[in-house]
Amino acid sequence: MAELLAKLHDEQGRVTLPGFYDKVRPLSDREREIMSRVPFDEQAWLAGPAASRATYGEAGFSTLERTGARPTAEVNGMWGGYTGPGHKTIIPAEAHAKVTFRLVSDQRPADVGPQLKAWVEANVPAGIEAEVHTPPGGVSPCSSDLDSPAMDGLLRAIGQAFDTPAEDVLLTREGGSGPEADLVEALGAPLLFLGAGLPTDRIHSPNERVLLPMLHRGAEAAAHLWRELARLPRDSR
Structure with missing residues (x-):
């Protein structure tokens, strides 16, 4: 199981x-340039929200791009055999893993x-039977x-609420x-995210x-947004 999971990524991540x-x-290139301007202290992020000591991911991309704009595979956990107290020199008959x-x-x-x-199926060793359970659902x-x-209306709304020019409002991707x-x-409507975190x-x-x-600034920006959207031509809302 350990060897199989290790093969889930190549040497380039x-x-x-x-x-x-x-x-x-x-x-x-435009998206990458915009994301590169987002203030980001990688060491502070590691010590704080990430609770880690080093970054890892797909080669050729920044940490912000890896965490928010590129697809990933995660090993959530693996288990098998005897894991209780004391010694038991056994060879496990089965092993399990959960990935997302x-x-x-x-x-x-x-x-x-x-x-x-x-x-x-292509990577399990000879003599090993593997079962893969993929529950229905998932989020597109x-x-x-x-x-x-x-x-453009969203950027103007945020700029008004935070007292900054709309052109100075930066964007990033987020999982x-x-x-x-x-x-x-279903609606054919534009997708906008207005966060205040x-x-x-x-x-x-x-x-x-x-x-x-x-939270108060976010609520103000939402109020401005309704006005900005109302000003748009009907076919662009």
Whole structure:
């Protein structure tokens, strides 16, 4: 099992499932330039939100790009054999592992399950039987259109709430789980994200927080956004 999981990435940190990157929408030079301007202290991030000592990921991409804009595979856990107190010199009869994949725009969860099953079948040693369970579901990824008129309205709304020129509002990609892709597909509407959190808010941690001044500014930006959207031509909303 350890050898199998080690093969999940190559020496460049890329996921080795055949076809995994076929539908990945590449980052444009413009997106990469915008993300490069986002203030980011990697050492502070490691010591704080990441709770780690070193970065790792796909070669050729920054830490921000790896964590928010490129697809990933994670080994959540592995177990097998006897793990209780004392000595038991046994050879485990079976081993288990749980893995997840974070996808990016144009990838689909329904494609990854078959890719994983085919990859496992091709990589298990002779004499080993493998079962791959891929529960139905998963969340389809999506991303906002930087050239959408609605995006311009969002930047103006944020600028008004935070007392800064709209052109100085920076953008980044962020991983998460939600129904946005389904809503975009069903409604044909532009996708906008308006967040008021900080990297130090420790989202989903036991000591998660939200700073009230940020929450108030976010609410103000949302109010400005409705006005900005109302000013757009009807066919661009």
